[in-house]
Amino acid sequence: MRMINGNPRRLLCRPGETITVEVTAEGTAPNVAMSLNGHTFNGSNFSVDTKTDLVILGIFSNDAGGGRYDIKLSGDPGGDDIPDDITQGEGDLARKEGTRGYIFTLG
């Protein structure tokens, strides 16, 4: 798995490559909804055979801010490990951020 043009959310994979997803929570109850090509995904790994959209939606439990989800996507050995984070805004910013998420496109 490799980033396309330095974009950690656009990833080039080998056909059949297994992608492992790790999400850890900090400052929030750990609540993450994931979707793979529009369907519910509850696992921690999947294989990429065709273009695949992975949505990772972090739900923040505290309106006061300070929540953060650290994401790590990793594929077969030798490729890039992709770190990303979903960080809740602080103070006023946090109040409307019940959730934030990212869409990773792999193919």
Added chain:
Amino acid sequence: MRAKWISMLIAITILFQGGIVAHGQEVANNKSISDLKEQIERLLKVERDETVPADVKSLNHGFLEARRAELRVLLQKRINSLRSYRTSVGSALTSAEIQVVDNSIRDLEKDLQELGPGAPQSAPQTEAVASASGASFAAPDEDRSVVAIASPKAGFSGRLTPSAQVVPAVPAATPDFTPKGSASEPGSENLIRDDVRRQLASIEADIIKKSRSENLLPHQTREQARMAAIDFTANPQLYAELLTNLELPHEEFVKDLEAARIDKQVGGAEGNAGSTTLVSKGGTPAVLGFAVENGGLTRTVDGTTVTFRGNPVGLVEAFQKTGFIPSYQDSKSTELLRKLSFSVSFDTSRGNTPGTLLANRQQLSSYSFRYEFKNDRDPRNKKYADEWAKLVSGHAQQVANALSSGLLVLDSNPEYAEWLRITKQAVANASDADLPNVLAQRFEAFQEIKIPPEFVQFINSFRTEFIAYRQDRSKLLEIIAKAPIFTVEYVNNRRPGLIDTSTLNFIAETGMFQGKADLTYNGTVTFFNSSPGAGMKRVRNFDHSLRLDMPIGDPRRFSGILTFAGKYKRLMEDEMTSGGAKMKIKGDMATGQLLFTIPIKGSGFKIPISLTFANRTEFVKEKEVRGNFGFTFDLDSILEKFKPF
């Protein structure tokens, strides 16, 4: 008639010629691509051959790069042609045929990727400008959202003039982001505008953070990081607000505004000079808070009291730089210790230099310890895990699924692709200072995108799921906000000229009106620290008091917490002064209080202003009406904001 036939013949000839030429170009391109690949392979062999002299290698390298550049251009053209073809005739193709086209595009994209970046940023712009004359449009990177290609038939090429390709200059003045759509209630445009600005500020913060040099990923440039971070779909709230153009019910937005947490006690106990607090609250700051209060409540003593209230575990962790928020993830022993807090109050009217805070023993007016036996108001409490899990597997999951489905529709919208391309380029080029202007301008432009019918359907579906999710989350947070708190506090009051006292305060607190108000009860008993005199009991007084806190106003404009409090105090004994004089204070005392606390937005400061009515004070048996004011400060807010540790 003859002329007509001649015209038709010429037209057919031109069409055939065009077709042949087009076909010929395809073949030529294919041949060129394979030729170039073969040439590159041969040149690569020379490049890798260690026996080749350096000057020859250098010459060879130049030729290699030239071939690579040519190949990039051809691959991109071929990809663009296929995409244009797919967009134009996609509906006429079977799914198997579409798959064939997609596979071809995919193979070419892989070839392009394997070539590496190489091409300067300006190259795709040239491609894009060229598309105005009929060719398809190339994206500046392989961003999936960007590469949706416009065809002239899609009604897009008309806008694709060279000037349209120029990334907009940063406006001189900050644009006032104006949400599109009609407002159903007065002032709601401002609410939405404020909210969108808040969301944009969040995106801005994310862009700046991710493009800092220390946060760049390996081989990632600042521009690439900025382009990657402008991920519009990452923020469902903004997504919903902009896409629905104010169609979401406004009460949904207003309802979601956070009412300020009202369960924290920052000020000193009521007996202090200048206290604005008649009834103590159950919660305490996680790290440190302080309060300066002026006036007097239950005693006819004027003065200014400065109170520091804090949590020892929070302070130690803050100074150990373990971080404020992570400190919630505790071991069992730390979890128990965290419930312990302390306060010290200094009366600045005492000592040799009245009016100056010396924080010395002379000015120490009281100190206290409190222990939270129960406080279930932290949403991270394990007892809410099942409720959160239900929320995640329910509407939150549907929101995630809808985001994924919506992206597919968005991707196929050429106007969106163009908007995103320009936005990314503008964000990549903008300085941090210009970023708010650029974002506001681009998101205003977003509202001009014509939404295709199939996307309207998606918006409705997404909106339904998103509202349901927000409602579920609000309900859960309301339940948490109503959770009870039970705290026991010990206060030692140092009273110059009088016998010091110790107070045990039992504080119970619970939410009311679906979490919109907080009801607090204090049951207090106060003892003399030493014998008050012959025939007198050690119990000085006991109190019962109630307090109701209600947030009022709109947190976006002006808001505060209105508090009604009442206290009944039974003074069991008279007081003896250190000089041996007896003060006749025995009796009943009733006190009522109206308190308004004004939070200063985003600062952690609050200004409490109170008006207190009493049938008497402790030492003067006359009716009393007093006004008090002060300010309190909760360090938690600053730590959350600036994360200094």
